[in-house]
Amino acid sequence: MQKVLIAIAATILLSVTAALADPVGKYDVEGTNPGKEKTYTGTVSVERTGDTYRVVWNIDGTRYVGTGIGNKEFLAVSYRSGNDTGLALYAATSDGWDGIWTYANGTKIGTERWTEQ
Secondary structure, three states, rough: HHHHHHHHHHHHHHHHHHHHOOOOHHHHHEEEEOOOOEEEEEEEEEEEOOEEEEEEEOOOOEEEEEEEEEOOEEEEEEEEEEEEEEEEEEEEEEEEEEEEEOOOOOOOOEEEEEEOO
């Protein structure tokens, strides 16, 4: 019986670890644009695409699509929408991801927080 309980505990632990292994999921987003104090809100979804991630934001009706690399601790994403391109870097938190970002050739950074839906 003890071996069965250990096996069940190991399975649960591995399942939890696998769930925390990457940023795949859907999130609510709140952020600030570089150099501005006004906040914005929206959603973002992250899906695994081989060794990378496809990241899609919907912010006030504008869609941004990015490619990310990372692991359970960090995620770096380059993104594009129309003529806007940029770079973002996120760190894992207990309920999502906190990040900073900028436009290409930017001199200021914005902030962004993803909270799991």
